Amino acid sequence: MTQRRKWTAIPGLLALAIGAAMLSAYSGASSSQHHSPVQPINFPHPVHVQKLGMNCLYCHNAANKSMDPGLPAVSTCIGCHNIIGPDRPASDLGPKRHSVELDKLYKFADVAGMGAGMGANAKPIPWVRIHKLPEYVHFPHTRHVNAGVTCQTCHGQIQKMDRVYQFASLNMGWCVSCHVNGYSAKEGLQAAGYAPPDSGANAAAAPATVATGERKKARYDCANCHY
Amino acid sequence: MATTATPLPGGQRPNIPSAAVRFPAIKTYDQVDREIAGTLGPSLGWFGALGIAILCMLIGATAWTYQIHEGLGAAGYQPPVMWGVYIVTFVFWVGIGHAGTLISAILYLFRAGFRTSIYRASEAMTVFAVMTAGLFPILHLGRPWKFFWLIPYPNWRLIWPNPKSPLVWDVFAILTYLTISSTFLYIGLIPDIAILRDREKNPIRKAILSQLSLGWRNSDREWRHFTRAYLFLAAFATPLVLSVHSVVSFDFAMALTPGWHATIFPPYFVAGAIFSGIGMVFTIAIPLRKAFKLEHYITLNDLDAAAKLCLFTSSVVGLAYLTEFQVAWMSGNRFEQDYFWNRVFGQWAWAAWIMLICNVVLPLSLWSQKLRRNPAWLFILSLFINLGMWFERFVIVVPSLSHEFEPWQWGTYRPTWVDYSILLGSFGWFFMWFLLFIKQLPVMAMAEIKEVILPPMRRRRDFSHDLTQGVVDPDETGATH
Amino acid sequence: MSQDTKKPGVKRREFLKVLGATSAAVAAAGCSEETGKLIPYLVSPDQTVPGVSTYYATTCRECSAACGLIAETRDGRAIKLEGNPDHPVNHGALCARGQSALQGLYNPDRFRSPMVNEGGAWKVITWDDAITRLSQGITQTRGANRAGGAVFINQHESGSFPRFLDTWLAGFGMPPHLSVDFESDAAAIEANRRTYGVAWPSLSFKDAKIIVSFGADFLDSWGANVPQQLDFADARARLDGAPRFVYIGPRRSLTGLNADEWIACKPGGELAIANALAGKGSIQQAATDAGVDQAALQALATELAANKPALVLSGVSGESALDVALAVAAINQASGAVGVTIKPAQPLTGFEGIAHTDQLLGAVERMRAGQVSVAFVRGVNPAYHLPKASNFADAFAKVPLRVSFSSFPDETTELCNLIIPDLHSLESWGDAEPIRGTIALQQPVMDPVFPTNSKTIPVAPGTADVLIQVAKKDATVASKFAAPDYRATLIAGFPGGAQALGAALPKGLAAGTIPARTLAAAPAVAPKTTSIASTQGEFFLITYPSPLLGDGRGANKPWLQELPDPVTKVSWSSWIEIHPETAQRLGIDRGDILEVKTANGTVRAPAFPYLGVHKDAIAIPFGRGHRAAHAMPMFDPKTHTVGEVQWGYGRYARDLGINAFDLLPVGTHAAGGFIWTATKASVSKTGDNEALPSTEGSARQHGRGIAQAVNAADLNKPGAGEGGEAKEALPGDASHAFLPGLRSPVAADAQGDLGAPTAADQGKNKGLYREDDIRGMAKRRWAMTIDLARCTGCSACITACNAENNVPTVGAFWQNATIYADQKPGFNITRGREMTWIRLERYFEGNPDGKFGQDFETRFVPMLCQHCGNAPCEPVCPVYATYHAPDGLNVQVYNRCVGTRYCSNNCPYKVRYFNWFGYGEVDRKQYAFPEPLNWQLNPDVTVRGKGVMEKCSFCVQRIREAENRATLEHRELQPDEFTVACAQGCPSRAITFGDAADPNWTVAQLANDKRAYHVFEELNTYTAVVYLKKVNHPAAGATAPRA
């Protein structure tokens, strides 16, 4: 009466399952990191930021004074784009070409043609949201921006993204580690691709911690963000 | 085969733990195997009972599903009474569990002979009771789907439970208790499963049984380590059983609430737990010995001994009740005094008196030996004890909360059908497991019974020093060559 | 709000909808949830920064007082109403009703478009259609030459609109409108006019040496209650020379409960007393007539003589109302009150030109006679207010064209045949002259909530605009209405024109007067005074307007329905007050359903044994008992479709409680006012009993010292509270323990800068810790003081909290479980499941045996989370969902809570509230914020989901906001820079909030007041909420009971 049974299999599998569950929980498998949805208009950050050198605050105008960064109104787009139409003549910027995206913009804004203002039945652009914190998390952009946290710290090299994707995991652990270990405005600037201002006016403008490169810690008890 | 207990000569009560008289009516190893293994075949009545149990469980499950969907408001909570039937029932079942461990572990250490026949059943009872109890803390959560947040596991939020909270102590205590007691049960079962395996004809069942028996061979080496390990497990389980209910009592004792905030709680709860457990053992064992015709295994001596234990714990509990009042009285603490007055003469008098009568007054009957040795009475009494102990927890939980510091927030409590269904369901769940158990696995430790009865001998041993002379008849030991 | 924010119009509103939806999402929702769409503005409005509040000054229209409002708007939605600090009338205070205006604005049962009743069936029409129909109707009437017979019944309001309306009416040859306010005290107004020549002089409680009130409930709804309350509180909070307050009347209202002495005369007895005090008639005679203790009366007379000036008020509503008022005026003049405590020089013009009930009844009679060609109703609900005895419905039906401008489906509107819903006052332009010489402006703080259904009219118009449109359609009238809309009309009429208006708008105030309407007294029916003595019944029936629902206008606002009545603490139900002694005699228990019968009608409602009502009387409040004319099914959120009309004043009001007007005869007193105490009634038990939805557990504090009081005499002992025997005089005085107790421990690691110990902490002042304890003391300790000498129990703080913190209302009958569960209004309240984070406990002291006696005292205690430094709730939470924040808050983390409810069990103050159902989850029937109520939700505060605990957070969102602002401006927080919602909303300034660790904050000083004490100090919880003892002014000889 000899028998070999895989009696070891059951506990073994159980152990594996538990391990997997813990691992996924720990690695934040539930986060929507890296997802990069198709937008109604494929807005090229590189062109606006890198090529034209626009400041983030030009469009996201509340980022430094409000909880939420603010989204450019359609009129803001049209402000420039009723001069810069879909059809680009050949110039030092490059050869002549036609921009489909701007057509879309014109359709949304109900713009007859270049120079014309917004029409009567203009519709807002239904941008797809990428960076979303749960409702019970309160993230004041103003606090971070004014502490010298640059956009790139959380949003990645957004000025280089042809299509925006979620750079950080936005997990609580990710937030907290920065609050606990502190943040150096200097590195922030470097992340944004600037040399830290050593002297002159812009040094004065920048937060004091920039020059020193000291790491500024923040409160990390729950009620700082959850209320 | 022997069907009824053969009375001893002289009719006096021999309580001498001599192997010879432990089970006077059990003669041979074969008899043990035959009789106990014989109880395993499913019967019609068994199917009926199982059906009822499953039905009750389903009712409970439905109610729970509804409650999860609707929110806890579906239950009868009525602030300030934020804990109700669920916590009451939780403590009740944990308490039930304790007697099992007491009998199988503590009495094992004390070498109390009468444990042999009932410990398997009560150990099983422990495991299933704790399985039932374990459901309730989850069940009473506002967001039950988040219960695992109470367990310290590494997570990407980098946050952990609060080890200062009695509820986290509970998690540790209950989980440990469940693990250890089920291991203890299983270890004890291994040799018996081996017996079943060897008696089994049906190949499939045989295969399964030989899996469960882990290839146990009864070799001397196995027995040697087995007995040692069993001893140590018992040694662990003994303080564990004391700690678990102390921890449960901390849920209350650590709070500020008048009627909860008392240092007497741990011993008081442990005594209560064992008391209620013995009650449940009676409720289970007495019908069992009748149905399975095992009266000569669970003898009147055993019941008698258990009844004494019951009487003892009952009086401990009674003393605890009195002490509570005395402490409140002498504390000079207005809140305590108001509360305890309200408990016995106020809105909750009815519950308090049910508790006192069932737990303190009725068990006094056990001073009479006649009643101690009367299974019918023990069974009825045990039902009262179960009721009384449920109400003890009710009296501790609900009235305290309904009559706290803030008079403006004094209230009352009325459960709804959801509470009742889930309470019913818990009994269904418990008995479902228990019924399944008794027909799949032996309700008595065959190997251990063999250990205490006379081994087959070729030569007649001299029992002249033993007052039970003549009990052992060489012709019946089958030692005939 | 300048009109360019209007440009985005409809599409803008789409955006708002999205916001509304997202902000209503729930804490319980997981982290990786469906990420939504981001809808940008089309044109971003200047002024507003997304996510930052904008504040607009405007005027409150909930009652005649016209208080000043500051409306907080976020991303184009009004989310909170607060008092305008610069306003001359309310000085920044605001009552519960005023704050609840928001729920009128966002009421889910508001009409979304005009409707017409054709052949008994209602159908929705476009705005253009509505306006056309209206002008056609009017043209026909004029054609038939019956324009003279028109009646326009308007909710009374001050400002330009009445005159504008009269001009409009006159343009079509119609008589001036009736400006009706059911809550106004005609007798007082008439007496004032005769004595001082103004309708309502402003009152000064501060300057009075003694205050006597003949049933004038100046803290409930009599007169301009907000300024009165503020002034009263200031007067009483003075530690020396505070005036005693004596209340004379058969029922102790909220005002009466705040009195030091109650003289319980029987209804109608006031006249005798007033006359006696005025010197006409003997005290002894008066005592016997009024059935009161002669000694008390004598004492009062002498006291009045001794303390001048007095402030004596009359708010009696009986047949003798006017006589009492005149007698009272005489007393005032005798004690030299005029010009000191009563200031005719600064009249509250809001009370001018109120048409009284006799005039309204006159109109009704003309309707019945068929003389009325067209009737307009705006904001008034006569079908509910006029007793059944007046058969208003029949009379009204005789009018061919019945136009309603009401926004809500009330009883009268249902009887009309054309509905052109008005805009809410927060959506429309207007003005008022609350006090002579000051113009208060009313500007729209947001776009109309509901889009228009018309191509040509981009934004839903208000009544004024509609009238202008109608006028423009008529050649003869058009000339008078050149201005495009009412706003333009206002600017035209405004002294200084657009320039000045623009300048005035930010503060919402301007100097100047609004020309009063030239009022020809509308024909009235002769006063039908029915002598109460002649009526049948063993009890006097006292009816009174509820301090919260008023005469019934508030009934459709869940906040007000849920807010426990300040006196009886009952919500979501009507009740019948009867004295315990009488109740015992008749074997009536609390909640027994009584049947009250008068010659005019019968009602059934649960009994509420109440110490404060005369033993020969029963009292029933107005406000509930709204009914649809035709039987309407109970509201069911499952089957209900958005926009479906909920007749009977909406889902929250219909079939809820009883309408006390049904019991009353049509009686008007000499001043033309409606008589509330008009008849006797007989009471009988019906045998059934229902639990009253009340938040009251035990009305006695069993000597537990929750609400402590001290007699003024003891208080003024030299050196009270500074140790020694003076301590005896102030039991529970613990000021010595405060500042240390009010320090707040932080974790060994500093938690940012908060951990840095202040100089005070070096070595000593470790609060509850040993000096060598490793924990540092935080820099901050947010704390609160509540002055019970100021608190009047008005409950405005609760509404303020509800509005600020998205606290759900749970009392509607559908907010209960589904299967086999009572669908009863207030069920959850009966079960003690109310959610209000701050509650007002009302404890009675004295008169324990419940016998009829006048010497019982009432103490109100606002009870909220005490934010203990040593909080019992914290260590028991298994998941750290509640803990002690470094800045001293006891924090509740909703998204971490698993709902063990252990914290609540362990909280001695019982101030934690559990979400038994998904009150905050959109798709549930228990959802507390049905569209568009959810537009009001505060985006800064998480809406809690099913199964989590919640509680007062000390408005942590406001703290964060202030901190953010400070850092943005690179500075530290300034002392008293901001405050929390309840403190801000408290009309009597009883609550002070701030940083107790910094002596520059007011709260730190108040915490050391000699009246200060902690509740349950013996539990060593080191609460952050410090109460200041109530101060009693017992009559000479008597001593107030104390706990």
Place this chain on the structure above:
Amino acid sequence: MQGVLGAFREIDSAVEAIEDLKKERFGDITVFTPTPRHEFEHVMAHGPSKVRIFTLIFGLAGVTFGYWIPVWISDYWPLVVGGKAIATWVPFTILGFEVMVLVGGLATVFAMFALAHIPRLTMTVGYDARFSGAHFGVWVVTDPDRADDAMTVLKKHGAEEVRRER
């Protein structure tokens, strides 16, 4: 491995058989008994079981771990609750105890498994189903030439059945 198996009905005869086998220097003897009997323990004269050592070591490890978890947790994210110290060792004793029992108990069981060579994947030669019932088995490992002597010894002591196995 081969040897001789004898099945006895009576315990005393089995014991005597073993004694004789030992006298005759037969090697590795295994007894199969339905229930642990001291008679066999004496005659086999094994030393005490090693399980105790595992129990001790893992018990101590458990209590250490049980203290360490809560201390580390509290210290990892220091939040003040109820004004208590961050790491409060007194209540942590409870966790320490529970974890000690858990780890110690399980360790004991696994030690028993390891030492007793269960679970075993195959029932090795020599076992007979009767030995869980009412029979005592004596299994002697011998080389074939001495098998007969062993069998005689067993028979002599009244073994019910004696057979060779391989």
